[in-house]
Amino acid sequence: MSDIICVSQDEIIHQMKLSCQFPTIVDSIITRKIIINVAQEVGIKVETEELQKAADSLRSLNQLESAETTWSWLQKHCLSLDEFEELVYYNVIFSKLAEHLFADKVEQFFVENQLDYAQVVMYEVVFDDFDLAMELYYAIQEGEISFPEVAHQYIHDRELRRSGGYQGILKRTHLKPEISAAVFAATPPQILKPIVTYKGVHLINVEEIIKPELNKTLYLTIISHLFSEWLKQQLEQIKVEYSALAPSLGNGVVA
Structure with a gap:
């Protein structure tokens, strides 16, 4: 086949619907909004050094060892440099909000559930x-x-x-x-x-x-679990509230 095949944004959205991925994407968008909104409410800020460290970690994780491989990776995922920076910023906010909400709850959770980690x-x-x-x-x-x-x-x-x-x-x-x-x-x-x-x-x-020990790896595992469970509750609450309002709002998507 010699003809060039172009794919439009509308076709991408249509394919998401056909592959039944739309609810997952919408949930991801709402989750990101929840994290950003709550982080702003509690006054979490991101320093330049934190962004740089997170960017380095993301490059290392994806084996982006040169400018060329980084650029190729960005093109593959249709990301601009600004969007890459947004991705890094979101990762930092995610981690800092999890720490803010649950750092003081990890030890108690570990004590109550340590049998699960044996x-x-x-x-x-x-x-x-x-x-x-x-x-x-x-x-x-x-x-x-x-x-x-x-x-x-x-x-x-x-x-x-x-x-x-x-x-x-x-x-x-x-x-x-x-x-x-x-x-x-x-x-x-x-x-x-x-x-x-x-x-x-x-x-x-x-x-x-x-016997389990509360080392750094297990600490991160537990805090990630607590944060994920909290996010699920926030998401479900939004869906319940939306369902109650749905008759008056029509068939729009939760945003």
């Missing part, structure tokens, strides 16, 4: 036969066979067999409820009695429970 180091073999799993469990308890030997004999996946059934370092949310309850109640190192799920019969070796 991690486990575990190994697992999944059987189809419950009786076989129980037999091997008792054999391990009696010292007749070791868990690594069971893993080597009964795991079919080659890489998983080589690692002895190692599942990695997992959070509670990574596990099925019936498994996580038993795993995080264990006293490592401990072999758990076989647990039945729809996937089969799980024979699990709990090597270590890693």
Whole structure:
């Protein structure tokens, strides 16, 4: 095809509608307005040094290591330099407002929910036969066979067999409820009695429970979670208020 195909703004909007992305875009616009309005209300200001640091982080995140790669990236995303600066400014406002609203609530949230941030180091073999799993469990308890030997004999996946059934370092949310309850109640190192799920019969070796610490990474995770939940509430409140006014406003979009 040799003809040049042009895409208009109206066609972009039409495609957003056809791909059912319009509600998501509208929510994003409203969310941005909420953040900017509340930041202004509480008097948050952005310093030049903060903008520069955020711009550098954004370039690093997207591997924009030269003026040429930066320009290409801007063209790809149809961004002008002013719009790039607006994007950086919005990122800074987002972070500063989250800090302003929730910095003093992170520690309490961590204390109340620290079980959700605990991690486990575990190994697992999944059987189809419950009786076989129980037999091997008792054999391990009696010292007749070791868990690594069971893993080597009964795991079919080659890489998983080589690692002895190692599942990695997992959070509670990574596990099925019936498994996580038993795993995080264990006293490592401990072999758990076989647990039945729809996937089969799980024979699990709990090597270590890693207690959570409120380090910088977890701090940022929690404050981001609190801020996101707050934004959802603000967004829902606006939608409820709009729904109440909708009969008198017609079919306009919330702005």
